[in-house]
Amino acid sequence: MNNSVVNTARLLGAGLRALLVLTLVTGVIYPLVVTGIAQGLFPGKANGSEVKADGKVVGSSLIGQQGYSLGYFQPRPANGLGENSVNTQYKLILSGATNLAADNKELVKQVEDAKAKVSKDNSVPGYTVKPEDIPADAVTSSASGLDPDISPAYADLQVHRVAERNGLTVDRVQKLVDDHTEGRTLGFIGEPRVNVLELNIALKDLVAKD
Amino acid sequence: MGPVLAGVLQLLALTAALALAYIPLGNYMARVYSSDKHWRVEKWVYKGIGANPDAEMTWCAYLRGVLAFSAVGVLFLYLLMRLQGVLPGSLGFSSVNPAQSFNTAVSFVTNTNWQSYYGEQTMGHVVQTAGLAVQNFVSAAVGMAVAVALVRGFARSRTGELGNFWSDLVRGTLRILVPAAAIAAIALVACGVIQNFSGIHEVGQFFDGHSMGGSQQWNGGAVASQEAIKEIGTNGGGYFNANSAHPFENPTPFTNLFEIFLILVIPFSLTRTFGVMVGSVRQGYAILATMFTIWLGFVALMMWTEFAHHGPALQAAGGAYEGKEVRFGVGASSIFAVSTTLTSTGAVDSFHSSFTGLGGGITMLGMMLGEIAPGGVGSGLYGMLVMAVIAVFIAGLMVGRTPEYLGKKIGTREIKLAACYILITPALVLVFTAVSMALPTPPHSMLNSGAHGFSEVLYAFTSASNNNGSAFAGLNANTDWFNTTTGLAMLLGRFLPMVFVLALAGSLAEQKPVPVTAGTLRTEKPLFTGLLVGAILIITGLTYFPALALGPLAEGLA
Numbered sequence: 001m002n003n004s005v006v007n008t009a010r011l012l013g014a015g016l017r018a019l020l021v022l023t024l025v026t027g028v029i030y031p032l033v034v035t036g037i038a039q040g041l042f043p044g045k046a047n048g049s050e051v052k053a054d055g056k057v058v059g060s061s062l063i064g065q066q067g068y069s070l071g072y073f074q075p076r077p078a079n080g081l082g083e084n085s086v087n088t089q090y091k092l093i094l095s096g097a098t099n100l101a102a103d104n105k106e107l108v109k110q111v112e113d114a115k116a117k118v119s120k121d122n123s124v125p126g127y128t129v130k131p132e133d134i135p136a137d138a139v140t141s142s143a144s145g146l147d148p149d150i151s152p153a154y155a156d157l158q159v160h161r162v163a164e165r166n167g168l169t170v171d172r173v174q175k176l177v178d179d180h181t182e183g184r185t186l187g188f189i190g191e192p193r194v195n196v197l198e199l200n201i202a203l204k205d206l207v208a209k210d
Numbered sequence: 211m212g213p214v215l216a217g218v219l220q221l222l223a224l225t226a227a228l229a230l231a232y233i234p235l236g237n238y239m240a241r242v243y244s245s246d247k248h249w250r251v252e253k254w255v256y257k258g259i260g261a262n263p264d265a266e267m268t269w270c271a272y273l274r275g276v277l278a279f280s281a282v283g284v285l286f287l288y289l290l291m292r293l294q295g296v297l298p299g300s301l302g303f304s305s306v307n308p309a310q311s312f313n314t315a316v317s318f319v320t321n322t323n324w325q326s327y328y329g330e331q332t333m334g335h336v337v338q339t340a341g342l343a344v345q346n347f348v349s350a351a352v353g354m355a356v357a358v359a360l361v362r363g364f365a366r367s368r369t370g371e372l373g374n375f376w377s378d379l380v381r382g383t384l385r386i387l388v389p390a391a392a393i394a395a396i397a398l399v400a401c402g403v404i405q406n407f408s409g410i411h412e413v414g415q416f417f418d419g420h421s422m423g424g425s426q427q428w429n430g431g432a433v434a435s436q437e438a439i440k441e442i443g444t445n446g447g448g449y450f451n452a453n454s455a456h457p458f459e460n461p462t463p464f465t466n467l468f469e470i471f472l473i474l475v476i477p478f479s480l481t482r483t484f485g486v487m488v489g490s491v492r493q494g495y496a497i498l499a500t501m502f503t504i505w506l507g508f509v510a511l512m513m514w515t516e517f518a519h520h521g522p523a524l525q526a527a528g529g530a531y532e533g534k535e536v537r538f539g540v541g542a543s544s545i546f547a548v549s550t551t552l553t554s555t556g557a558v559d560s561f562h563s564s565f566t567g568l569g570g571g572i573t574m575l576g577m578m579l580g581e582i583a584p585g586g587v588g589s590g591l592y593g594m595l596v597m598a599v600i601a602v603f604i605a606g607l608m609v610g611r612t613p614e615y616l617g618k619k620i621g622t623r624e625i626k627l628a629a630c631y632i633l634i635t636p637a638l639v640l641v642f643t644a645v646s647m648a649l650p651t652p653p654h655s656m657l658n659s660g661a662h663g664f665s666e667v668l669y670a671f672t673s674a675s676n677n678n679g680s681a682f683a684g685l686n687a688n689t690d691w692f693n694t695t696t697g698l699a700m701l702l703g704r705f706l707p708m709v710f711v712l713a714l715a716g717s718l719a720e721q722k723p724v725p726v727t728a729g730t731l732r733t734e735k736p737l738f739t740g741l742l743v744g745a746i747l748i749i750t751g752l753t754y755f756p757a758l759a760l761g762p763l764a765e766g767l768a
Contacts, residue, residue, distance in 0.1 A: 011274055014259055015282040018376060019348070021258040022383055026347040026439075027340035030388060034395045034435040038405035041396075046405040048428065048458065050413065058416040059426070062402055062457035065415055076536070080561075084331035087303050090410050091427050094328050095452035097533040097561035099684035101662035102521025103765055107564075111526045136519075136529025137536050143455030143560045149536040188211065188219040190463020191539030197416060 053201045061198055064148040068200060070121060071165040073150070073158050075196045076137055077114055081145035095144045114139035118157070127160040149193035152181045166207050176202055217513055217541020220467055224474075224545065231475050236482020236494070242385045243358045243378060244487065255380050263380070266371035269716025272359055275375030276352055276708060280319050283345060287315035290341040291333075300334030301409055301429075309693040316697045318345035320704035321353055321586060323440070323447030323556055323679035324696055326688040330429050330450050335407055342447060343436045347391070350443030351382035353554075353588030356708050357480065358487075360592045363715030364616045365488045367723050372715055386476070387443060394438035394472055401468075402461035403434040433458055441472035444586040446556030446679040454546070454559040455535055466538050466559055470546050473555050477584035478502070480591045488616055492734035497594055499739045504583035504746070505552055508576055512544040515568040520766070524566060533561030544569075551576035554586025556679025563658070563666070563682040570662075570682065571762025574669055577676045578754045579746055580635065586677065592711045598733070599628045599714070601745040605731050605738075615733060617723035624717055631710040636753045638675035638699045643668050643757065645695075652691050657684025661768075665761035670696060675703035 038046040051061045059065055064075045082094035100107035115131050118138050122129045135153040155177045163173040180199045183192050248256070248263060256263045267275065288311050290297070295305035306314065310326055317324040318341075327333065333342065355378035362372050399405050408430035415426055433449045437459050440447060450456040460466055478498060485494020517540055519530040534543045543560035550557050551573040562573045576583075582593040599615055603625050606613030613620040620628075646652040646667050656663035666685040673680055674696040681687065687696065731738065 008278075011278040012282055014261055014376070015275075015278040015280075016286075018255075018259045018261075018279055018379065019282050019286055019344075021255050022348055022380075023340055023344045025255075026383065026388060027344040030392065031339045031343065031432040031435040034392060034399075035405050035407065035432060037396055038399040038434060042399050045402045046399050046434075047408070048404050048406075048413075048430075049402050049461075053416065057414050059413060060428075060457075062461050063426075063428075064457075065426075068416070080533075082328075084328070087301075087331055089302065090331075092331050092410070092429065093426060094331060095450050095456050096328075097452070097455070097564060097683070099533070099561055099563040099657055099682065100523070101563060101570075101658045101684075101765065102519075102524045102530075102532070102566055103660075103662065103768065104523060104658050107523040107532065108526055111523050111532075115526070132528075134528070136524075136527045136531040140527050140529075140532040140534075142531075143533045143535050143558070144450075144452035144457060146452070146457055147535050147537075148457055151536055184211070184216060185463045188216045188223070189467055190537050190542060191213060191216070193536050200416060 051197065051201065053204065058201070059197055061195060062148055064146045065197060071162065072200045072203060073155060073162060073196050076147050076150055077110070077139065077141045078145035079110060079141040093146070095146050097143045097145065098141050111139050122157055122161045124160050124164045129157060133157065148195050148197060150196055152177070152192050152194055155181070155194040155199070162203065166203070168206065168210070172206070176206060213539055213541055214513070214517055216539070217544065220542055221509060221545055224467060224471060227471050228474055228478055232479050232482055235475065235479040237486060239386060239480065239483040240486035242381050243373070243483070249384070252380055252384060255384075256376065259376055261376040263374050263377035265374055267374055268370045269359070269372055269712040272372050272375050273709060273712045276356065277705065279379065280352065280705065283319040283348065284315045287318060287341050287345060288312060290337055291315065294334060294337055297334070297336050299336045303332065303334040306332060309690050310688060313693040313697040316700050317679065318342050318445070318447060319349055320677050320700045321349035321443070321445055321554055321589070322674060322677040322700045322704070323445045324674055324681070324700065325447055325679070326693055328451040329448055335431065338436060338449065339432045343439060346436065346439040346443050346445040346447070347383050347387050348379065350387060350445065350587045351379050353586055354382045354386070354480070355379050355588065356711055357588035357591040360595055360711050360715040361484050361487045363718035364618060366719045367721060369719050370716060372712070372719060387439065390442050391435070391438040394442060395434040397468065398434040398437055398465060401465045403437055403465065404430065404458045405432055405434040406430045407432060437469070438472070440557060441469045441555065442476060444473060444477065444553045444555040446550065448557065454557045455561070460559055463537050463542065466542050466546065469557070469559070470549050473549050473553055473557070474584060476587045477553055477590040480588070484591060490734060493616065496734045496739050497598065499736070500742045501582065501584040501590070501594065503739070503743055504579070505548065508548045508552060508572055509545055512548050512569055512572050513541060515566045515572070516540050516544045518566070520566050520568070530566060533564035535560065547573055548576060550680060551678060552579070552581060552583045552585070554581045554589055554677045556673060558680050561683060562680060563684050567762050567766025567768070570665060571758060571766055573680070574665070574672055574762060575750070575754070575758065577672045577678045578639070579750050580632070581676050581678060582746070589677065596628050596631045596711065596714070597746050598742055599624060600632065600749070601738070601742045602731055602733065603628070604745055605741055611729055614724050614730065617726070618718045618721050619724055624714060627710045627714040627717065631707050632749065634706045635675045635703050638703050639668070639671045640757060642671040642675070642695050642699055646671070646691070655686040655689055655692060657686070661761055661764035665765065668757055668761050671699055674699040677704050
């Protein structure tokens with residue numbers, strides 16, 4: 001064998017050993033130590049911030065759910081959400097956005113249909129929702145498809161419908177929404193929001209108490 | 211308070227945090243790469259590698275180290291994915307197919323983190339933590355090593371020695387990235403990012419008496435530990451498909467701002483490291499000012515266009531909320547989008563494909579600048595220094611003087627190397643895009659039609675060649691064509707520039723310093739910063755204007 005082949009082999013050997021050593025440090029020790037500390041200090045959060053209702057886990061407060069009946073507060077649309085196409089022994093949710101462009105006709109239709117639906121669903125006797133009053137988050141799909149929140153404006157808009165369907169007064173439902181409205185962190189970070197799952201659990205409790 | 215004001219305040223808070231970290235982190239990194247003491251752990255590591263960390267390397271030897279280490283990295287990661295089906299601790303996930311394994315292995319070794327797969331259905335625990343996350347560390351450390359070698363080229367004279375690759379690699383990983391990532395990961399868990407090794411498990415769903423009440427299946431995962439290094443190392447590969455928009459990766463408005471901070475902190479602070487190592491922190495400030503000016507300008511433009519929400523669908527909705535999360539809002543999403551595309555990160559907290567036409571164009575232009583404001587860890591600094599060489603050359607032509615930078619003459623050899631450097635990525639982007647558009651099948655991958663469909667392809671090759679990794683994700687990139695071509699674009703876009711950077715470093719190190727005279731262009735002054743910003747914008751604009759006109763400009767100005 002000539003010299004350059006030997007040298008190349010030696011160099012690749014050094015590269016491989018470096019990779020293995022660094023894999024041990026950054027790919028084994030580091031994640032295990034972080035997991036240990038995380039599970040020790042913040043077990044609830046490290047395991048997905050699960051929330052319970054009636055003693056049963058009903059999801060994560062961080063993960064938005066779809067499919068609530070109209071007696072409950074509705075989440076944002078999630079047209080980008082998918083189901084897994086490989087490893088189908090599981091039924092996994094694939095997070096994601098629609099990726100439709102701002103000038104895509106299909107997206108325009110999705111938005112307009114959502115707007116008509118929100119307007120129709122939330123208009124109850126004595127309270128009419130005009131299309132121009134509907135906030136943007138109510139008619140657009142989120143980035144993850146799992147957005148746990150809606151804007152306070154969208155929650156407020158649903159108060160009359162929810163009150164009517166559950167036989168509650170508007171004031172009580174409005175107070176529930178206000179109690180679950182979270183402002184910007186430190187007053188300026190992010191946007192104000194209402195967690196839909198937590199709000200609906202509280203609503204269910206309120207209805208059960210009556 | 212309105213959302214615009216809140217966005218501006220978040221920008222100010224972010225800037226303040228970066229400013230606070232600048233001097234201590236920059237000085238620390240300079241010490242890391244200059245110290246002649248080895249930690250005891252490092253000595254064990256060097257013994258394991260079988261390398262002498264004190265042996266100085268020429269630029270050729272340094273380059274061979276980079277290439278050998280990266281080649282082994284691609285092969286190892288490829289095999290790990292191909293063997294996933296038989297590896298324990300992989301949730302029973304099947305092996306990844308060859309084209310996608312090649313693409314993903316290249317993607318993570320080149321610090322790109324382009325993902326043609328869905329994380330939650332494709333990659334098990336072992337591949338994520340012992341494969342992908344490892345490259346998040348070491349590909350970042352390789353980038354920093356090459357940048358430091360170039361800085362040594364400026365700082366040293368009459369020598370061929372640029373330092374020791376193995377030592378720079380190990381120190382960057384152990385002394386900078388691992389401690390920073392560990393602290394950041396714990397902070398992220400404290401805010402709600404998950405960190406476990408549980409399998410896929412059933413979780414009940416909320417039952418309201420009428421609907422639902424079924425169950426959902428979730429992946430567990432070592433998400434926080436990966437999220438931290440994904441941002442700090444400007445990698446950007448998400449654990450989940452939705453990346454930093456997924457609530458398990460980025461649960462609160464605070465984590466969002468924190469993640470933007472993590473993306474930017476090392477690239478900006480490296481200009482301090484540069485200043486310290488060349489013996490003039492003011493030279494570092496001039497480079498910093500260039501990066502910061504461009505970054506701030508881009509953020510301002512992005513906020514303007516996103517708050518204005520032009521485009522039929524966004525107008526109908528009454529706001530640019532398509533592909534954005536409520537907790538972040540338009541302002542913070544704009545800051546994130548600019549920061550991720552002006553660095554080589556490519557993580558997203560909102561989906562660029564649904565931005566306004568001009569907003570999508572800003573993300574593309576950010577990558578087309580070469581990701582130098584502030585750029586990827588290491589790659590941002592060396593990319594910017596190459597542009598500085600070009601800028602002093604242009605200034606030299608204007609006054610008819612031999613250009614010099616940091617006491618080194620920019621002669622024929624140096625300017626040839628710099629010119630080759632800046633021609634590589636545009637050539638890759640434009641040729642691959644043109645060929646993809648000309649062939650019959652690749653355009654079938656487009657989700658949107660018209661100008662935006664073209665933008666999806668242009669974005670893909672811009673992202674791959676510049677090692678960014680974000681996407682106009684409507685494009686179905688999991689085809690043999692796109693897996694292969696973006697893979698090649700990533701490889702060539704990462705390592706060819708490194709060849710020229712290291713050759714340039716070697717050439718600079720051999721020179722003897724030129725004394726500063728009255729005729730020397732003062733590269734630490736604002737005049738030079740202005741010249742550099744101008745050179746960057748003009749060169750990129752001339753290169754890419756036709757392509758941008760067909761895509762985002764056609765869409766945004768329609």
